[in-house]
Amino acid sequence: xxxxxxxxxxxxxxxxxxxxxxxxxxxxxxxxxxxxxxxxxxxxxxxxxxxxxxxxxxxxxxxxxxxxxxxxxxxxxxxxxxxxxxxxxxxxxxxxxxxxxxxxxxxxxxxxxxxxxxxxxxxxxxxxxxxxxxxxxxxxxxxxxxxxxxx
Amino acid sequence: xxxxxxxxxxxxxxxxxxxxxxxxxxxxxxxxxxxxxxxxxxxxxxxxxxxxxxxxxxxxxxxxxxxxxxxxxxxxxxxxxxxxxxxxxxxxxxxxxxxxxxxxxxxxxxxxxxxxxxxxxxxxxxxxxxxxxxxxxxxxxxxxxxxxxxxxxxxxxxxxxxxxxxxxxxxxxxxxxxxxxxxxxxxxxx
Numbered sequence: 001x002x003x004x005x006x007x008x009x010x011x012x013x014x015x016x017x018x019x020x021x022x023x024x025x026x027x028x029x030x031x032x033x034x035x036x037x038x039x040x041x042x043x044x045x046x047x048x049x050x051x052x053x054x055x056x057x058x059x060x061x062x063x064x065x066x067x068x069x070x071x072x073x074x075x076x077x078x079x080x081x082x083x084x085x086x087x088x089x090x091x092x093x094x095x096x097x098x099x100x101x102x103x104x105x106x107x108x109x110x111x112x113x114x115x116x117x118x119x120x121x122x123x124x125x126x127x128x129x130x131x132x133x134x135x136x137x138x139x140x141x142x143x144x145x146x147x148x149x150x151x
Numbered sequence: 152x153x154x155x156x157x158x159x160x161x162x163x164x165x166x167x168x169x170x171x172x173x174x175x176x177x178x179x180x181x182x183x184x185x186x187x188x189x190x191x192x193x194x195x196x197x198x199x200x201x202x203x204x205x206x207x208x209x210x211x212x213x214x215x216x217x218x219x220x221x222x223x224x225x226x227x228x229x230x231x232x233x234x235x236x237x238x239x240x241x242x243x244x245x246x247x248x249x250x251x252x253x254x255x256x257x258x259x260x261x262x263x264x265x266x267x268x269x270x271x272x273x274x275x276x277x278x279x280x281x282x283x284x285x286x287x288x289x290x291x292x293x294x295x296x297x298x299x300x301x302x303x304x305x306x307x308x309x310x311x312x313x314x315x316x317x318x319x320x321x322x323x324x325x326x327x328x329x330x331x332x333x334x335x336x337x338x339x340x341x
Contacts, residue, residue: 050300053180063253064300067291092298094186 029073040076043085044069046100050093068097185298185306185317192312193296197286200250201268207286213312215245216338218305220281220322221294223251224270226302230278232321237279239327244335248285251294251302307331309338 031037044058049065057065057072068089075085089097101107187193192209199205212219220236222229236246250271254262262270271285288294297306300319307316316334318326 050183050298062301063291067295071295091186092295093300094183094298096183 031077036076036079039082040073043072043076043082046098047072047086047089048097048099050097056099068093181300181319183319185314187298187306187314188317190314192308192314193293195286195293195296197249197288197293200248200271200285200287203287205284207284209312211284212247212308214310216310216335217245217247217308219247219249219308221249221251221288221297221299221302221304221306223253223302224267224274225253226251228321229303230274232303232323233274233278233281235323235327236281240281245283246281248282249293249297250285250287251291251299252287252289253291307335307338310341 029040031040041058045056047057047068049055049057049060049062049068051062051064052060055062055065057068072085072089075088080088086098095102101110103111192212194209195207197207199207218236218239220232222233224230240246252267254267254270275282286293291299298317303321305318305322306314309315315338316331318330320326322331
């Protein structure tokens with residue numbers, strides 16, 4: 001066997017195993033309804049794995065992520081809405097499980113702080129520009145007018 | 152006045168950010184308050200891990216203060232905490248096991264129930280058996296209701312069957328003293 005045919009066979013084996021594993025995932029979560037499939041994929045991206053912090057459940061291989069995924073699949077198949085499924089998970093794993101934080105007195109600052117910064121900046125700029133105007137005395141203005149007139 | 156503002160404001164801002172980040176440095180990212188604190192245990196109907204003819208419902212965990220310990224023979228940290236749990240049992244603490252089944256799940260292993268039972272018996276014989284009984288959580292469905300993220304985890308249940316404390320990770324002398332001991336004796340005397 002020469003090197004080239006070895007490569008072809010190797011490539012074939014890799015291609016086969018990759019396509020095989022992809023199809024097995026498809027088989028595991030099958031939907032008759034396309035909108036349900038879309039909802040399942042959406043939730044897989046939005047729900048956060050409680051064990052692994054910065055991974056969503058679709059991305060994570062933790063046991064708990066697999067369990068949540070299986071439950072989401074079951075609930076989606078049952079015809080539950082997105083909000084119902086998210087609150088089902090929040091009831092068990094807290095707000096942490098959803099990547100979109102709810103507005104509470106504590107999280108309100110996430111939205112308020114940038115606005116306060118912008119407001120603060122605007123006020124600062126306004127005061128700065130006002131102060132500059134005051135610094136120009138009447139005398140200086142007259143002088144400027146004279147120069148302009150002479151030209 | 153102006154100078155104070157120019158140096159003071161950024162300094163104040165820096166200190167604030169430093170304190171905020173310092174806190175993050177020493178906080179435990181795995182620590183999260185369970186949504187069940189103060190709530191009654193979700194309804195369950197689970198079989199004994201050793202004998203599926205024996206069934207447990209919520210009334211099995213009322214009338215006395217109980218610890219529910221989520222564990223499995225496949226879990227290394229659970230093996231580490233078994234001797235300490237046994238010590239607690241010897242002091243009169245009720246410990247109930249919720250067996251976090253993984254090995255018979257087609258997604259993770261292919262062990263038969265008999266093999267799992269032998270493994271449990273072996274492990275409890277060598278490391279100590281703290282459990283009054285062990286409930287089998289097939290497919291980890293009840294663990295999902297409890298918001299369990301993995302084994303080991305421990306819940307403290309009061310006499311009325313309400314969840315009072317949730318601990319993620321192994322239970323040891325330090326955790327027991329700092330987190331459990333006081334509340335446990337309070338609940339005991341209720």
